[in-house]
Amino acid sequence: MWLAPFAATDLGPSLAEPVGEALxxxxxxxxxxxxxxxxxxLWELSHESLPSVPGCEIVPTVGGVSEPEAWHQTNEITRAVAERMQGRPNFLFTQAMPSPAMRRTLVEDPEFQRVTGFWTRADAALVGIGAPPAGRDSISTSVPLDDEGLRAGVGDVCLxxxxxxxxxxxxxxxERMVRISPDELRKVPRTIAVAVGAEKVPSIVGAARAGLYNRLVTDLPTARALLEVMDRV
Known part of the structure; x- marks a missing residue:
């Protein structure tokens, strides 16, 4: 675990140093x-200084080209991270949830196959942990928040x-979502999850139980809250 020694009120500047250490x-x-x-x-971090790794391939884990909010545009995050790290960006030109017809077409597309094929061969991943869906003020437009089962969830990693x-x-x-699967995530040698805030404590714990990350970057207040929760388990 890597910690920002104070409350990360400004996500990018506060977390850039511990994220850099993890990378x-x-x-x-x-x-x-x-x-x-x-x-x-991740969007905030993509605008901060990150370790330089020339020639590293940077790959998105979800689709998102039709999203109205910048932080759900995974290709733009991929491009920005690649610029900061002097790496090579790769892109997914599809929505997070394409239509059934488009999803069938994507499976046959060589470029789509090339990029998603990286998911099974990744050396590391840098991912956020989403808060409980029912309490969010921002989420991918592909996610049906009126679904009762989904509203009972505590978080997500890569949708x-x-x-x-x-x-x-x-x-x-x-079943149509363009996203790395949980099984593929679990096989990544180093999956660095970044999350802060009291509202994300159940999300962080649930993601750990699901095995969706094996390294964590957070801040000191969140780490203390996590310890309190674990002490009660």
């Missing part, structure tokens, strides 16, 4: 694959939503 620990080099997710935290015990949540259209 350096990953030991990435030219030709290695770093996956990145969407979300406000993979889960309950408090880590069990996955399916919802209408989830």
């Amino acid at each position: 350096r620990e990953a030991g990435l080099g030219a030709g290695d694959l770093l996956l990145v997710s969407s979300g406000r935290t 993979n939503f889960y309950r408090a015990d880590g069990d996955p949540i399916d919802f209408p259209g989830s």
Whole structure:
């Protein structure tokens, strides 16, 4: 675990240093694959200084080209991270939840296959942990927040939503989602999750139970809240 020693009120500036330390620990080099997710935290970090890894391939983990909010535009986050790290960006030119017809077409598209094929060979991933869906003021437009099961969830990693015990949540259209799968995420050697705030404590715990990350960057107040929760378990 890497900590910002104070409350991370400004996500990018507060978390850039510990995230940089976590990325350096990953030991990435030219030709290695770093996956990145969407979300406000990753968007903020993509505008900060990150370790230089010339030749590193930067790859999105979800679709999102039709999203109105910048932090759900994963290609833009991928491009910005690649610029900061002097890496090579790769893009997914699709929505997070394409239509059934488009989803069938994507499976046959060579470029789509090339980029999603990186998911099974990644050396590291940098991902955010989403807060409980029912309490969010911002979420991908592909996510049906009126779904009762989804509203009972505690968070998501790369649009993979889960309950408090880590069990996955399916919802209408989830089979069409363009996102790295939980099984693929679990096989990434170093998955660095970045999350802060009291509202994300259940999200962080649920993601850990689901095995969706194996390294954590947070701030000191959130770490203390996590310890209090774990002491009660």
